[in-house]
Amino acid sequence: MKFLREEIGAWAGVRYFQQALREADDSAFPTLLRYLPKTNDGWIPAAEVPAVLAELDHFEHRARLSDEIVLVDEVTGDAFYSYIKSYRGVFAWGHYNLGVGPDGFFVVDNRADPPATVFRARRFEQRVLPGGELELTGDGQTVRLATTPIANYLPVPPQRLAVQVRSRTAADFARMVGTLRRLCAASLATGNPVNWI
Known part of the structure; x- marks a missing residue:
């Protein structure tokens, strides 16, 4: 019952990405910050995937990251x-x-x-x-x-x-962003949520 399985990274990488989102402008990334895993469970509902993709676009093209x-x-x-x-x-x-x-x-x-x-x-x-x-x-x-x-x-x-x-840029998070995009694409293709396990 799995369409795609991806490793988004170690906990330190997830926390580092969450920190970058908050420091860039946490009000611009409410969906990502709500649904990125905090523990070994949870999900991104399929209905929220378009918002996640829009926030990833914003992060890659417009976010100003702190040093x-x-x-x-x-x-x-x-x-x-x-x-x-x-x-x-x-x-x-x-x-x-x-x-x-x-x-x-x-x-x-x-x-x-x-x-x-x-x-x-x-x-x-x-x-x-x-x-x-x-x-x-x-x-x-x-x-x-x-x-x-x-x-x-x-x-x-x-x-x-x-x-x-x-200094750092969104390119420093290319692996994480790419993984999240692939997971979101699978969710859009199937209509199923992205599950964290």
Whole structure:
């Protein structure tokens, strides 16, 4: 009973898109903001799909997006993590919460009572130490943490990182917008809603 199945992205991507809509002009995107998933359920009723498509058109052609705060590799310029307000900037959770925000990169020790910020810097270096420790040095401070490196999914994690403010456009959301358009086209073709699962 499925006509089309698409992955719209991880929760962080959905939250990032919702944030962009709100920052651009939340009054211009009431249907998208009402129906984009907040949990692993819900739907866009078929009758609302034309409004979603109109709002996607507005987003792509007329929306003015605010700048974004990102954590980047200083050597390559590649961005790894963006500030997502609904997550308070946190992108990794555990004994230590790692995040990025208006005041720079930060590490919060959740084992402290109350949790405490143990590192904050706009520019810093990370060094992997023997025994599974990570050393962070920047803005006149150094900490050693029992945690994995930032961007550890790369063959070689970056050594020098920085928090930057970058401009963005609707093109930065092309994958999300394209996926939503395909889902809406399937809904129009079948008369069925778009379901989130």
